[in-house]
Amino acid sequence: MAPPARETRAHAPRAQQRRGEGQWALGYREPLNPNERSKKDDHPLNVRARIENIYAPQGFDAIDPGDLRGRFRWYGLYTQRKPGIDGGRTATLDPEELDDEYFMLRVRIDGGALTTEQLSLIGEISNTYARDTADVTDRQNIQYHWIRIEDMPEIWEKLEGAGLTTMTACGDSPRVILGSPLAGIAADEVIDGTPAIDEIKRRYLGKPEYANLPRKFKTAISGLPDVAHEVHDVAFVGVRHPDHGPGFDLQVGGGLSTNPMLAQRLGAWVPLAEVPEVWAAVISVFRDYGYRRLRSRARLKFLVKDWGAEKFRQVLEEEYLGRPLVDGPAPEVPERQHDHVGVHRQKDGRFSVGVAPVAGRVTGSTLVALAKAAERAGSSRVRLTPLQKILILDVPESELAGLRAELDDLGLPSDVSPWRRGVMACTGIEFCKLAIVETKARARDLVSELERRLADVQSEVDNPVTVHLNGCPNSCARIQTADIGLKGQIVTDADGNQVEGFQVHLGGGLGLDAGFGRKLRGHKVIGDELVDYVERVVRAYLAQREEGERFPQ
Numbered sequence: 001m002a003p004p005a006r007e008t009r010a011h012a013p014r015a016q017q018r019r020g021e022g023q024w025a026l027g028y029r030e031p032l033n034p035n036e037r038s039k040k041d042d043h044p045l046n047v048r049a050r051i052e053n054i055y056a057p058q059g060f061d062a063i064d065p066g067d068l069r070g071r072f073r074w075y076g077l078y079t080q081r082k083p084g085i086d087g088g089r090t091a092t093l094d095p096e097e098l099d100d101e102y103f104m105l106r107v108r109i110d111g112g113a114l115t116t117e118q119l120s121l122i123g124e125i126s127n128t129y130a131r132d133t134a135d136v137t138d139r140q141n142i143q144y145h146w147i148r149i150e151d152m153p154e155i156w157e158k159l160e161g162a163g164l165t166t167m168t169a170c171g172d173s174p175r176v177i178l179g180s181p182l183a184g185i186a187a188d189e190v191i192d193g194t195p196a197i198d199e200i201k202r203r204y205l206g207k208p209e210y211a212n213l214p215r216k217f218k219t220a221i222s223g224l225p226d227v228a229h230e231v232h233d234v235a236f237v238g239v240r241h242p243d244h245g246p247g248f249d250l251q252v253g254g255g256l257s258t259n260p261m262l263a264q265r266l267g268a269w270v271p272l273a274e275v276p277e278v279w280a281a282v283i284s285v286f287r288d289y290g291y292r293r294l295r296s297r298a299r300l301k302f303l304v305k306d307w308g309a310e311k312f313r314q315v316l317e318e319e320y321l322g323r324p325l326v327d328g329p330a331p332e333v334p335e336r337q338h339d340h341v342g343v344h345r346q347k348d349g350r351f352s353v354g355v356a357p358v359a360g361r362v363t364g365s366t367l368v369a370l371a372k373a374a375e376r377a378g379s380s381r382v383r384l385t386p387l388q389k390i391l392i393l394d395v396p397e398s399e400l401a402g403l404r405a406e407l408d409d410l411g412l413p414s415d416v417s418p419w420r421r422g423v424m425a426c427t428g429i430e431f432c433k434l435a436i437v438e439t440k441a442r443a444r445d446l447v448s449e450l451e452r453r454l455a456d457v458q459s460e461v462d463n464p465v466t467v468h469l470n471g472c473p474n475s476c477a478r479i480q481t482a483d484i485g486l487k488g489q490i491v492t493d494a495d496g497n498q499v500e501g502f503q504v505h506l507g508g509g510l511g512l513d514a515g516f517g518r519k520l521r522g523h524k525v526i527g528d529e530l531v532d533y534v535e536r537v538v539r540a541y542l543a544q545r546e547e548g549e550r551f552p553q
């Protein structure tokens with residue numbers, strides 16, 4: 001059962017406390033910044049009715065600025081960056097100068113799970129309303145661009161008719177839930193988390209009491225270690241309990257961006273049936289005790305860091321669950337995160353076929369064609385992955401060759417270079433208003449150049465070297481967890497010009513040696529020299545590594 005929403009707590013702010021953090025549970029109910037004010041003035045979920053009844057019929061100019069740059073996000077909508085504004089001006093312009101009248105629209109796909117029919121529909125919507133754009137994000141979403149506000153009612157009608165939604169795809173709310181792309185079919189999975197993901201959506205998605213959080217809330221639930229669980233606000237990681245069998249290890253407080261932190265284990269084991277209740281309790285702790293004064297401290301990781309795991313578990317159990325959790329063991333940690341690219345046997349004897357669109361970029365037309373190819377091969381299920389890849393499930397062995405040939409023709413081969421597998425990129429300056437540099441086109445050029453230049457050493461690369469590109473200091477592409485993480489910024493070239501470039505982070509990773517890449521002081525590379533730089537680093541690593549040694553941390 002869901003824990004009750006707490007309006008106010010017993011403890012009033014103490015007089016001697018110099019400055020509160022805006023925690024509701026300590027009595028700070030008055031908004032302490034404009035974002036909190038906006039959410040209090042009108043619950044962001046209410047904006048849907050205004051979009052349908054006012055903004056779509058009347059057009060972009062009718063939109064209230066508070067909705068446009070605030071509440072729209074609760075339905076997956078952000079304004080795009082106006083074309084032609086260079087990254088050096090991002091921080092100097094007012095928001096309205098950066099706003100285009102077109103939108104980015106994020107469709108949440110929990111667990112990355114789609115039927116081929118849903119994938120076809122997503123592609124058709126892209127064709128009709130989004131100029132054929134469709135990016136697979138590293139949170140298993142699909143992101144469209146060039147959306148007009150006038151078209152939103154029709155888009156929702158089509159998506160929702162197929163069981164899809166944009167509800168709380170963005171905003172200070174529970175975002176899409178990451179799940180293993182091979183949930184239920186992997187031979188080495190501890191437990192299938194899909195029923196818990198479905199139940200959380202059914203019980204809590206779109207409920208106002210869980211949709212006004214201090215900031216975003218990211219969840220991962222997986223019986224396989226393939227969802228970057230270490231960097232989530234809450235993660236349920238498959239583990240076998242010696243007495244109770246398969247269930248989940250509960251972890252909280254991970255996150256990237258500035259001040260990256262790895263999630264902490266609470267030492268608790270949660271059975272599958274109790275995951276939704278425990279999830280609701282964790283999100284309620286965040287809602288009530290999370291810091292709401294400063295946006296920069298409003299993620300759960302700061303509360304967990306200040307409290308520590310022991311106190312967090314105590315509050316969770318005593319104030320929200322009303323019972324103790326079962327102690328549990330730590331999950332096994334893999335050496336690397338799986339990317340599932342290529343052909344893999346499922347436990348039922350059929351196969352999954354994973355392809356790697358470069359940095360997640362595809363088109364709506366390609367998605368429609370991919371769905372049809374999958375159906376011709378006898379499949380009705382596809383999965384998007386947290387590494388911007390696409391999998392086709394349930395392919396009989398007899399259909400593999402035909403399907404792979406069709407995927408080759410679509411530009412989505414299932415046998416790809418390690419560079420294509422290892423590169424991820426965020427949206428970047430093409431569409432993102434916060435961006436400082438270009439990312440997607442750079443990722444494409446980087447992959448094709450590395451394939452050409454490093455062909456002589458490709459066979460020596462047993463694990464893809466991961467290269468993640470961000471367009472700004474936020475970490476949408478998880479740069480701190482890559483072998484080579486690249487944070488976009490303006491840098492000075494040899495002639496003293498201010499140009500697009502990257503701060504380099506080296507040696508990050510998830511899995512056995514989970515840790516954040518080191519930011520090397522003064523280690524910056526200009527955009528035009530990025531390929532040379534990555535080539536040098538990879539060659540040096542291959543030349544100097546010991547047998548079996550992964551990228552150095």
Ligand code: SF4
Pocket residue numbers: 426427428429432433434435436470471472473474475476477
């Ligand atoms: Fe935009 Fe920055 Fe996120 Fe890239 S990392 S999508 S530029 S906010």
